Amino acid sequence: MSAFNLPSGRAPMTARVDLSRAWRSFLAVACALFLVASAFGQTPAVGAKAPDFTLSTPTGKTVALSTEQSGHDLVLVILRGFPGYQCPYCVKQVHDFMDHASDFKAKNARVLLVYPGPPADLDQHAKEFLEKQTELPSNVVLVTDPDYKVTNLYGLRWDAPHETAYPSTFVLDKKGTVVFEKISHSHGDRLSAQDALDHLFTN
Numbered sequence: 001m002s003a004f005n006l007p008s009g010r011a012p013m014t015a016r017v018d019l020s021r022a023w024r025s026f027l028a029v030a031c032a033l034f035l036v037a038s039a040f041g042q043t044p045a046v047g048a049k050a051p052d053f054t055l056s057t058p059t060g061k062t063v064a065l066s067t068e069q070s071g072h073d074l075v076l077v078i079l080r081g082f083p084g085y086q087c088p089y090c091v092k093q094v095h096d097f098m099d100h101a102s103d104f105k106a107k108n109a110r111v112l113l114v115y116p117g118p119p120a121d122l123d124q125h126a127k128e129f130l131e132k133q134t135e136l137p138s139n140v141v142l143v144t145d146p147d148y149k150v151t152n153l154y155g156l157r158w159d160a161p162h163e164t165a166y167p168s169t170f171v172l173d174k175k176g177t178v179v180f181e182k183i184s185h186s187h188g189d190r191l192s193a194q195d196a197l198d199h200l201f202t203n
């Protein structure tokens with residue numbers, strides 16, 4: 001007599017228990033994968049709404065993307081920040097944008113710079129970074145990203161030794177929609193301030 005013909009019904013019960021355990025295991029794995037995926041967002045494409053976020057300046061002032069962007073076109077620049085040193089390409093790019101700050105202001109546009117890096121002393125490193133610049137104009141703001149919150153949210157984490165984020169620039173319209181983006185997988189390939197201004201002019 002086969003096990004499935006036993007009157008006790010133990011074999012079918014065992015099968016149901018095994019299926020229940022398998023289902024619970026599947027759900028556990030699926031939840032874990034979902035949590036991992038949710039920690040790393042996708043880079044917003046042209047035509048998509050830029051995800052909102054809140055970070056702080058090196059002096060502790062809270063800054064929200066939606067507040068900075070509200071009623072303005074906005075250029076969001078994700079820098080390499082502090083990968084263990086002050087990136088010379090970031091210094092050059094920020095200096096370029098500051099030189100054109102009045103041009104952005106004339107177009108009613110703001111510039112938001114994100115400075116990522118390891119949490120330890122990141123605010124101090126950002127202050128040192130800004131010492132190499134002149135005082136930030138009123139329409140240019142720099143915030144730090146010490147836990148890679150925004151870097152991950154935008155799917156830009158450069159997860160390699162001595163790396164932080166893929167340097168990227170997004171041009172947003174007054175509704176917060178991405179009208180142009182440049183994602184670089186090298187250190188020096190950056191969008192110039194003039195190129196950003198050109199995209200503001202045409203959108």
